[in-house]
Amino acid sequence: MRYLSIVLVLFALIATPTLAVEPDEMLSDPVLEARAREISKELRCVVCQNQDIDSSNAGVARDLRLLVRERLVAGDANDEVLAFIQARYGDYVLLKPPFKPSTYVLWFAPLFLIFLVFVLGWRVLAVSNRPRSSHALTREEEAYADQVIKNYQKGDRE
Structure with a gap:
């Protein structure tokens, strides 16, 4: 029972999402940091397979996270940050691209x-x-098959 609980705890730790945000990227203002995290969850890492930049370790994702924080510190609203990055990287960078x-x-x-x-x-x-098409044997093929069967049966008796 003890081993089962250890295994379950390990699976729970493995299953939790990991964030790739480094401590040196974080903003000192908790409100701005929360906004940056919210925006990061809407942006796709252009290198990774359908992963948001908040949970990607790719260099491009780090650059995007830094760019988001830079724009927030400059005073941009969330929509303005998304529009800026979308204008720079295209619609593919959005996890929910516009329908156009x-x-x-x-x-x-x-x-x-x-x-x-x-x-x-x-x-x-x-x-x-x-259904498979069945081909009927010709008379010669039937005679040959009968002969083979008879020869085989004779061989079994002897």
Whole structure:
């Protein structure tokens, strides 16, 4: 029982999200730091796979975190910081990109891939369930098969 509780505690520690924000990045003002964390959770690390910059250890994510804090110290509102970074890095940097023609691929690609997998799966199942065509033997093939069977049966008796 003791080992089970140790394993559960270890799994709980592993499962908790880790933040990559370094102490030297943090702002001394707790209100500004809280705003920076809030903004960071809305920004995607452009290097990592769908990870916000607050939990990414990539150098680009660190640069973005510093840029967010720099803009907040300069007096920008949260929306202004997001707009500044979006103008600099494009819509892809937002974890929730706006719905507009230039971002349709970001919005519809997952749906298209799901549809494609469904169609391919249906096609594979349709082909695998199709009855196989049986070809009847010609008279010569039947005679040859009978002869082989007879020879085999004679060999078994002897």
